[in-house]
Amino acid sequence: MPYNELLSAAAITLTLVAFYPYLHGIIQGIVKPHVFSWVIWGSTTFVVFLAQLQAGGGVGAWPIGVSGAITLLIAVLAYLKRADLTITGADWFFLVAAISSLPLWYASSDPMWAVVVLTAVDLLGFGPTVRKAYAAPHSESLTFFGIFAARNIIVVMALEHSSVATVLFPAAIAVACIFLMILIVYRRRVLAATPP
Structure with a gap:
């Protein structure tokens, strides 16, 4: 098996390994994803x-x-399970920005600009989850975002071809996952140290 195919298989395996407990956590009501983040992430991804x-x-x-x-399946589950439907004005901004990026890609017909715009929008999709993780850091899974950071590096x-169009999205998402993990750990420590 060629090197690229082996790495791709490893990344797909990590994807499945990361998503299984996350999906299971949603079904059990432990993990409460923000529906707007997952709609944005699913469509842009x-x-x-x-x-x-x-x-x-x-x-x-x-x-x-x-x-x-x-x-996209997680977005549907987040809605059906009523995971986190707390919607703010900023959340609407992120969703509208995500939806408006799709016509921009169609108009440009250039995969590089599509990826640049969609990466920016996908990063905006972290907004509702960052807000939620700051307020309720135990409602997100550190393991999930850790596996996704590693997956995106792989x-x-x-x-097979490295360019802005192929590298930007996974590299940016890896960095965003690492940032979110740091935020979750920090907020969990702050909350643990705060007297009730």
Whole structure:
């Protein structure tokens, strides 16, 4: 098996390993994802997958496609299970920004600009989850975001062609996952140290 295919298979495996307990946690009511974040992440991730394929990402893009499909499933579960439907004005801003990016990609027809716009929007999608994780840091899974940071680093290594269009999204998401993990750990420590 070629190097890129092996890395892609490893990244897909990490995707499934990360999502299984997250999905299980949603079903049990332990993990409460913010529905807007997951709608944004699902739509942008899947469109980035298509743009990466168009830009020559090859087998290295497949983990992003698998992730996009499962992310959309989480958005549906978040809504159906009423996980976190607390919607603020900023959350609406993030959602509108995400939706408005799709026509921009269509108009440009350039996978690089599509990925740049969609990466920016996907990072905005972290907004509602960062807000929620700050207030309720135990409502998110450190393991999930840790596995996704590692998965995205492997995705970058698995790409058949490296360019802005293929590398930007997984690299930026890895950094965002690491930031979110740091925030969750910090807030858990602050809350643990605060007397009731």
